[in-house]
Amino acid sequence: MRPVVIIAVFTLIWLAVSGSFTVPNLLLGIVASALSLFLIRGHIQPDGRRFRPLKALSLLLLFFKELALSAWKVAVLVASPKMVLKPGIFAFPLTVDRDFEITLLANLITLTPGTLSVDVSEDRKLLYVHAIDCSDPAGTRRDIANGFERKILEAFR
Amino acid sequence: MAAETIISGACAIALFLMCAAFFLTAWRVIKGPTLPDRIVALDMLTAIAIGFIAVVAIRTGFNLYIDIAIALGLVGFLATVAFARFVLSRGMQPGEEGAPDEAPAGNRTRRSGGHARRLH
């Protein structure tokens, strides 16, 4: 993303958190976000990343749907008198390779039904995922690859 | 009038549920056989405290409580991160066995290893 876009996003968050929508506060937000971006300028490298707002929005909607579904599933599982558990850790081969995308994918996986990302292998090719129902790891892998990973690739490439 | 009755009733139900949740989680903190169990339970206690604060904010009408809840969430997150670092640096103590229903290690490893090999 371009610095201008990042500053705009930071300023929006500042306005939301500080809760006053006045012109001096807007200016303060712009100055503060520009300053904080200036302070971390060495850590962000421009890498020609594309950003598609509509695809990102659809990713966000999918995420909230899955979050509600996952909370519901865990709640039903815990409330059922006899819990049927088949937990296990399986390796998920990553197609995405940038730090940002891996972080996003790991976070999304954690908040989806029955899966929790545990670790990334040293060569960043495998993501280890703990699943509460690991009876069909191949199917879960396929679901993640066709769901979130594809959406991330669409939104940020 | 009806609206206030509904909200105060809902507050009472929510407070009751969260009291029960609080005691269950506190039991896990006391009992929890291993350190990570206790950390997870403490993290959950933070979430419950945030819920309590939100209900209190609705009951009393002091909206400043929401800021306190956000600050508590921040501190709780940092505490969990620090605890995770501590687990990593301390390692497992000899007295702590894993899950309470743990089978002998050799048996389990062979079973899981075989399963994983079949899949690859």
Place this chain on the structure above:
Amino acid sequence: MPDLLLALVVAIMLIGGGVFTFLAALGIVRLPDVYTRMHAASKAGTVGSGLMLLAAGIHSLDAAIFTRALAGFVFFVLTAPVAAHLVAKAAHAAGYRLTRLTVMDDMRELRERAAKKR
């Protein structure tokens, strides 16, 4: 009438949040090992306290306070998986075992292979 509708929405969110929080705590007590307990805490727990915070934001009937509650909710949703991931990784690296019900553990096999090579 809008008052009543708003009160109903707030009440449903409060009770829903309470139920999710309670079930998350029940999961922490009932599930067999750290990793499965983390599922309950990081999903149901986050949704429970997040719903309550949003209910407080809606109840205030103030855009500034609602945006703040929304920002808090987003913050919780962003941090909960990171915290769960860190604790799970640390616990697995320290050697805490998975429950006997576990059907597979690709990570342990890989670590053992690496240890043998060394």
